[in-house]
Amino acid sequence: MTDIAAGRLPPDLLAANFSDAHPPLNPHEAVVEASRCYFCYDAPCMEACPTGIDIPGFIKKIGTGNLRGSALKILEQNIFGGSCARVCPTEILCEGACVRMAEEERPVRIGALQRRATDWLMDNDPTPFHRAPATGKRVAVVGGGPAGIACAHRLALKGHDVTVFEARPKSGGLNEYGIAAYKLPDDFAQRELDFILSVGGITIENGQALGRDLDIHTLQRAFDAVFLGIGLSGVRALALEGETLAGVRNAVDFIAELRQTGDKGTLPVGRRVVVIGGGNTAIDAATQARRLGAEDVTIVYRRGASEMSATGDEQDWAQTNGVRIRHWATPHRLLGSAGHVTGVEFMRTKADATGRAMPTGETFTLDADMVLKAVGQVFVADPLHSNGGLALGVEDGRIAVDAERRTSLPKVFAGGDCVAGADLTVSAVQDGKLAAEAIHRQLMG
Amino acid sequence: MADLRTNFAGIRSPNPFWLASAPPTDKEYNVVRAFEAGWGGVVWKTLGEDPPIVNVSSRYGAVGWGGQRIAGFNNIELITDRPLQVNLDEIRRVKRNWPDRAVVVSIMVPCTEDAWKKILPQVEDTGCDGIELNFGCPHGMSERNMGAAVGQVPEYVQMVAAWCKHYSKLPVIVKLTPNITDILKPARAALAGGADAVSLINTVMSITAVNLDLMAPEPTVDGQGSHGGYCGPAVKPIALRMVGDIARDPEMHNLPISGIGGVSTWRDAAEFIALGAGNVQVCTAAMHRGFRIVEDMIDGLSNWMDSKGYAAIADFQGRAVKNYVHWGDLNLNFKTIAQIDQDKCIKCGLCHIACEDTSHQSIAALRVDGKRRYEVIEEECVGCNLCAHVCPVENCITMVPQPATKPKLVWANHPNNPSYVPEAAE
Known part of the structure; x- marks a missing residue:
């Protein structure tokens, strides 16, 4: 029997599971964290930011209580400073480059500070922009x-x-x-x-x-x-037998539906979920499935941990949430019964001389009520x-x-x-x- | 285990850590808690004439730094606001119950002989170990011609100290105000008046901040503020200098000094003692974290003394005094140069920008294979220490003394000195 059901968790637990994963710094925490920034010259964090935000500059302003100036300094380079503060993989960008990594492996919490400044501006000055005179273009x-x-x-x-x-x-x-x-x-x-x-x-x-x-x-x-x-x-397909079975979905659709549904208690999720892929989409799908109440969630990726495009922090996050990550296996066949998926047969892989995953011929099967495909978008x-x-x-x-x-x-x-x-x-x-x-x-x- | 006992101007205590005359020593309750925590002595919060003074509500201001609280602290509280007899009874009881600890009583009464003549026997009768004359309080009481108003006039200092020696057998410590141009003047006056010791510094006249919403100095009292007495870690350098000035003054040789001003740790205490103090007094650090801080002060000082081979406080007291010299005695031929430990460098670039913008352009910012690298340009380095101070990594930038190539040369003998007269050739 396949087991896909909504409302696996009580409403209060669901609400907690989908509230802010990383709550904001309070004003004092922000000042203390800002004081950890050395205000580097030729700062490596700035160079690591794709939008080139003046990171020491905006952090300094948090320290002086100039939150408006801080936020505007962020937004002048990155108008999505608020969401980037929340979703950027800072550990491989600004925070990964922070000089405190070399010193103590504990970077300044740049993302959290950026959130402090941008949240403040949105709360206190919701229309800070001024347009140049109309050009008619x-x-x-x-x-x-x-x-x-x-x-x-x-x-x-x-x-x-x-x-x-x-x-x-x-x-x-x-x-x-x-x-x-x-x-x-x-x-x-x-x-x-x-x-x-x-x-x-x-x-x-x-x-x-x-x-x-x-x-x-x-x-x-x-x-x-x-x-x-x-x-x-476009979403890449597995191109395998059984892909049209009920219970097999694209992870991006699962995530989008989850985002658009106010009452998470109405969302069906399998008791046993298998997620195929190694990127952040796989992590987000697997972790959210767990947080909806799936009992047993496994990410399967055809290569090793270091080859996953999801960052180390993201992998840790999934594992902290009780997601199991299995490496070096590729889906071989989707198993079904009465038109519904019941499991996935995987073939173990190993790296060839160039690091690509090569099937070994050896297989194993994971039972699944729901299979989420996260093997890439095109x-x-x-x-x-x-x-x-x-x-x-x-x-x-x-x-x-x-x-x-x-x-x-x-x-x-x-x-x-x-x-x-x-x-x-x-x-x-x-x-x-x-x-x-x-x-x-x-x-x- | 080093011997921390001290005998300060005849007053014995089990360790050199006293609580200064201030809110923490205002009542028996507080002082007993302090002694239970291990403090070697207290200077009881200043007694005055009845009726007691009245304090304002809203009394302390503070200066924070980068999220750290109380780098500097000030207050506009006055002397004790309790009746004299209440304090005297408590002092008597405390001294009787804690005979091994130092109990010194701070006093401030008007600058008339009768006022001092009246209070001194009452204080002596408590069995206390000594008195400290509050000539330093810079706010409130000074407007009534007491406190710093006395301490700023050497003649008054000498006069009152002499009265105290005349009407009391107790050791007399004169507490000096730093709100004066030359600390040696009131210190010498105290000595001339017969004082047994001096203690310094009292608080520095200050405004900790201006409240930009109320447009008033802090701490604000009903929308207004007064200047207060500044203390805490921020004033330690000022206090060290004044203590050092008195310690090296030939006229005041052997005058005991109780060091006060920003003492927060055993290391601070060791520095004051090395610069000539016989003990230290603490207030702000205790007000910040409670009396329990004395445990590490005692333990830390003892461990440090053991590591240096000092068996007793006297073994290192004043050891730094001979090296506290006038600028004109410094060796102009000494040279030190910055050295960056590239393995420790975290590439923050602070040494470069500090030197480049504000000093001698002697640290190059390079990119080697795309990686940042900061290098000292030794020919340009004047050995100012700025880079070593701004570097956030301990021991990453060190100042390396260069081998002496010329004998010591002081300003008096330097050719650039207009008053320098070359010795005639033979």
Whole structure:
């Protein structure tokens, strides 16, 4: 018998499980933590931040009680400073580079401090932005995720009018649909979006998908410039027998549904859950399944711990939550009964000379009521080619851009997960920011 | 186990740690708790004439630093606000119950002979070990011509000290105010008046902060503030200097000094004693963390003395005095140069930016294979110590004395000194 059910945990426990995983620093804690920052010259943390936030600068301001100045210093480089403070893998970025790592392996809690400053600003000065005089220029942004909104915000600041076309009913992209609920609780993604949009000059049109409702060719003619921040719309399949069995889902869909459901007690989850993959999506799916009440959750990854794209901290987090991680095994066959998944047969792997996982022929089976696939998302190029098939250059399966995030088409820029590079919110924001600067130069040049 | 017993101006105590005259020594209850914790002595909070003074509500201000509380502290409290007889009865009882501890009584009455003549026998009658004359309180009482108003006039210091020696057989300690240009003047006056010892420093006139919402100095009393007496770790350097000045003064040779000002640890105490103090008095550190701090003061001082081979306090008391010299006695041919331990360096760059912006441009910021590296440019280094002070890593930057290539040269003999006269060639 397969066992998938909702309401495995009492409401108070569910509420606790999906509340803030890392509560904010209180004002005194923040000052004490800020005092740990050495205010380095040529600070390594700044260099490690994809958006180049002046980290010692904003931390110093927390220490002096200048929280407004601190937050604005963050936001001038990264308008999503609030969500990045919560979701950035700081251990491999700023905090990993903190000089205190060399000294004592205990970095300044830069993410938590960034949250302190940005939370303060959102609570105390919800409309801090001032636009330059109107330029009369109009820019289309396709995709209302971090890349698109960051681009739109900067363009709006500079006096341009921006229309954002977003396929989904809500904007925010992965911040709204793709991040574990306990990382961005209390509707933070929408609150931050409202805060960012308070700058004015940005119109959002939801339910507008490229390739269905829009095409680049038309946008190019109707607007002075176009920014594409369309993310990765495809999900990689296992391409195995049994993949269509009930109970087998894409992890991203599971996460999105979880994010969009207010009452977590209504969400069905298996008693035994197997998650296939080694990235942060696998971690978020597995941990949230546990926190919904799944008894037995196992992540299976075809290579070792150090090859997982999920960071060490994320792996630790999953394990602390009672998720088991099994390495060096690849799914071979999905087992089912009466149209429903009952387990997964895995084949053990081992590294070949180049480090790739090679099947050994030896198998084992894990019982499962639910299987979540998290083996990667892929860029889908089709929408770019609607209405005449424009020749947009592609590189490594994604849109090719130069250092200024300019595509091969005139007036068309791109950034975020749909271009090559790290698939991080903070990198997407940087893309949007750089593209906005380049668009501005082009429009005003 | 080192012998920590002291005999300060004839007053014996089991260790050199006394509580200074202040709120912690205002009542029998507090003092008994202090003795139970191990303090060697107390100076009872200053007694005055009846009727007692009245204190304000809201009395302390503090200066924090980077989230740390009470780097500096000030108060606008006055002397005891309890009737004289209540204090005298308690002092008598405490001394009787704790005969091995030092009980010194601080006194402040108006600057008339009759006032002192009246109170001194009453105090002596308690059986206390000595008296301390409060010539230092810089707020409130000084507006009534007492406290620092006396301490700032050497003639008054001498006069009152002489009255006390005349009307009392007890050892007389004169507590000095730092709110004066030359500490030697009141100290010499105390000695001339017959004082058996001096204690210093009393608190420094101060405003700890301005409350920017109330637009008033802190601590605020009903929207206004007064200057108060500053103390705590922040004043230790000021106190050390004044103690050192008196200790090295030939006229005051052997005058016992009770060191006060920011003493928070055994190390602070050792520094005061090395600079000539016979014991120390503590207040702010106890007010911050309670009387139990004395346990580590005793234990730490004892362990340090053992490690240095000092069997008794006298073995190191005043050892640093001979090395506390005037600037003109310093060797201008001495040279020290910064050295960075690259294995300890965490690449914060603080040494570079401090030297580059504010000193001698003698630390280079390099990138070697993309990695940060900070190197001393020895030809440019003047040996100022700034980099070693800003470096957050202990012993990463050390100042290395260079081998002497020339004999000692002091300013008096330096060719650049306009008053220097070269010796005539033979």
